[in-house]
Amino acid sequence: xxxxxxxxxxxxxxxxxxxxxxxxxxxxxxxxxxxxxxxxxxxxxxxxxxxxxxxxxxxxxxxxxxxxxxxxxxxxxxxxxxxxxxxxxxxxxxxxxxxxxxxxxxxxxxxxxxxxxxxxxxxxxxxxxxxxxxxxxxxxxxxxxxxxxxxxxxxxxxxxxxxxxxxxxxxxxxxxxxxxx
Numbered sequence: 001x002x003x004x005x006x007x008x009x010x011x012x013x014x015x016x017x018x019x020x021x022x023x024x025x026x027x028x029x030x031x032x033x034x035x036x037x038x039x040x041x042x043x044x045x046x047x048x049x050x051x052x053x054x055x056x057x058x059x060x061x062x063x064x065x066x067x068x069x070x071x072x073x074x075x076x077x078x079x080x081x082x083x084x085x086x087x088x089x090x091x092x093x094x095x096x097x098x099x100x101x102x103x104x105x106x107x108x109x110x111x112x113x114x115x116x117x118x119x120x121x122x123x124x125x126x127x128x129x130x131x132x133x134x135x136x137x138x139x140x141x142x143x144x145x146x147x148x149x150x151x152x153x154x155x156x157x158x159x160x161x162x163x164x165x166x167x168x169x170x171x172x173x174x175x176x177x178x179x180x181x
Contacts, residue, residue: 003039006086007048008032010129014111018172024114028127038127041079046116046125050090051077052106052133053169054099056152057177062170063141064162065098066149069120073153073162075169077128078146087111091131099150100142104133112172115165132173 001009011028014021028048037043053075054063064073076098077091084090088106095104113130143150155174159167 001085003080003084003086003090004032004036007039007129010087010110014114016111016113016172017175018113021114024116027116028114028129031127039080041123044122044124046127047079047123048087049077049079049126049128050084050087050094050131051075051128052091052095052104052131053112053166053173054095054101054104054133054135055170055173055177056135056139059152061152061154062158063099063101063135063150063152064158064166065144065147066151068146068148071148073151073166075130075166077130087129088131091129092133095131095133098144098146100144101135101139103136103139105136107132107134107173107176109176112176113169115169117165130169132169132176 011025014025032038035043035045039048067074076095078094080090092106111129112132115128117126119126141150158170
């Protein structure tokens with residue numbers, strides 16, 4: 001199964017428990033149907049990306065990266081690569097690379113949210129498939145070349161440092177952790 005096929009299957013099964021996500025889900029599916037290269041950065045109409053919110057539920061905190069290009073506090077994530085067999089694998093790879101933490105575990109149930117956002121050229125649009133990953137006990141983060149900074153934030157601090165997309169992702173991640181989403 002190709003990454004394109006996996007993304008289609010993931011999106012077909014995606015149930016966000018949020019009616020506002022359904023039109024976006026369909027937009028992603030339509031994009032994949034119209035663009036055989038819709039998984040790759042080279043797709044001029046935009047492309048799917050994979051991200052993961054790194055969360056430490058035992059301590060009530062999330063790890064965010066200060067993105068080098070965008071200069072914003074964001075979850076870990078980015079472009080799919082040819083070696084990624086699945087969207088989930090891409091999200092886990094990106095989270096591991098950008099956090100420096102090995103042993104991350106994606107929350108069960110597939111993606112937590114979808115978020116479509118404009119980005120500077122040449123990419124134009126990211127159709128982000130957002131997962132969440134928990135850290136193993138004793139995890140130690142390590143900043144990557146893609147980040148200006150890497151920092152843990154308590155749940156109640158996220159809204160003050162991150163944009164609305166990250167706040168929504170945290171809200172839905174917490175609901176998933178509590179069995180409500």
